[in-house]
Amino acid sequence: MVCEGAPEIRIGKKPIMNYVVAILTTLIEQGVNRVVIKARGRNINRAIDTVEIVRHRFAKNVKIADVQIGSHEINVTDPNTGQSRSRRVSSIDICIEKEQE
């Protein structure tokens, strides 16, 4: 991953514009050049929406440096039976980068 050590923003269930603002704040105020946007499961498409809004509406000098997809096993407990079983959850890491002028 080219974004090793860059600040991370994890996409959850909040309104997408919250994450857009968080990314812009990190890139502008903290003066960093790269940010990693991470998401799992159903939030994956929201992560891509967020990146696309940043790139097309607010920061046209931001480009996608790297995209990694993967998955890992998690243990889930069935609330009815109390049985535990493993389930695979997909994930995405998107590294975005400010282009140098």
Place this chain on the structure above:
Amino acid sequence: MVCEGAPEIRIGKKPIMNYVVAILTTLIEQGVNRVVIKARGRNINRAIDTVEIVRHRFAKNVKIADVQIGSHEINVTDPNTGQSRSRRVSSIDICIEKEQE
């Protein structure tokens, strides 16, 4: 995109195992080395789930060669008012590749 010209499989609303079988069939029967898996909007996380099932459960010699994300504007018509407006839809293209023995 490294998968230029490779067969495409578009992920929609069918059960995920349909797409897993389609990918395996293409890779094994058609004797191709690369396949592109494409999805838009809410099907994006299903595309990653599909690729992860192929890689972890069925074809351990398959690796992810490239991932591209993007978006494009589409025109949607409001069914109540009949007004047309443009909306941005995110997309993903995942290129998978058989590793050579």
